[in-house]
Amino acid sequence: MIKRVLVVVSALALLASGLLFTASAQDGPTPQEQAEAATETRQGLFKLLIFNLRPIADMAQGAPFDAEVAETNARRIAALAPMIPDVLGAMDTRNFDVETEALDLIWDNMTDIQTKAQALVDNAIAFADTAAGGDMGATLGAFRALGGSCGNCHDTYRVDND
Numbered sequence: 001m002i003k004r005v006l007v008v009v010s011a012l013a014l015l016a017s018g019l020l021f022t023a024s025a026q027d028g029p030t031p032q033e034q035a036e037a038a039t040e041t042r043q044g045l046f047k048l049l050i051f052n053l054r055p056i057a058d059m060a061q062g063a064p065f066d067a068e069v070a071e072t073n074a075r076r077i078a079a080l081a082p083m084i085p086d087v088l089g090a091m092d093t094r095n096f097d098v099e100t101e102a103l104d105l106i107w108d109n110m111t112d113i114q115t116k117a118q119a120l121v122d123n124a125i126a127f128a129d130t131a132a133g134g135d136m137g138a139t140l141g142a143f144r145a146l147g148g149s150c151g152n153c154h155d156t157y158r159v160d161n162d
Contacts, residue, residue, distance in 0.1 A: 035096035042087040042102070045080060052076045053150065056127075060143045065136040074128035074146065081124060084117040084153075085110060101159040113157070120149040 029037065052073040059065050092107040093100065106113060123145040130142040 032096055035091060035093040035098050038091035039093055039098040039100050045083055045087050049077060049080055060140050067131050067134045070131035070139055071128045074124045074131060078121050078124035081117050081120040085114045088113055103157050103159060106157045116153045123149045
């Protein structure tokens with residue numbers, strides 16, 4: 001009986017020490033894991049922006065015009081754009097091994113990033129307001145400023161893959 005109790009107590013002690021070791025090893029993400037998470041977050045934001053811009057760009061290139069979609073998507077872009085400086089500024093990842101198209105100079109120019117993000121907000125709102133009028137010509141004419149806002153930032157802060 002005593003042997004059985006000792007075996008059970010020993011087994012519980014080993015289990016407890018294993019749990020404590022596991023818990024201490026999982027106190028928090030490593031800096032590399034934080035950089036990967038920060039990169040995934042900002043890429044997720046840009047994917048949402050592209051998801052909303054794509055139908056508008058398609059309309060500008062001849063797809064059937066839908067004023068409601070153009071307005072809705074532009075308003076979504078205007079809502080998402082203020083997050084750009086937040087997700088870029090959340091963590092400087094240039095010294096980590098992360099897969100990104102972001103150029104290192106982003107983190108030296110956050111004021112410019114904020115200015116460019118605000119221009120995207122302003123141009124998206126102007127585009128949405130124009131689209132709300134339902135005039136295809138005027139709406140598609142306003143696309144140049146909206147698309148230009150994206151391009152202005154990409155030209156400076158993103159790896160050129162084109």
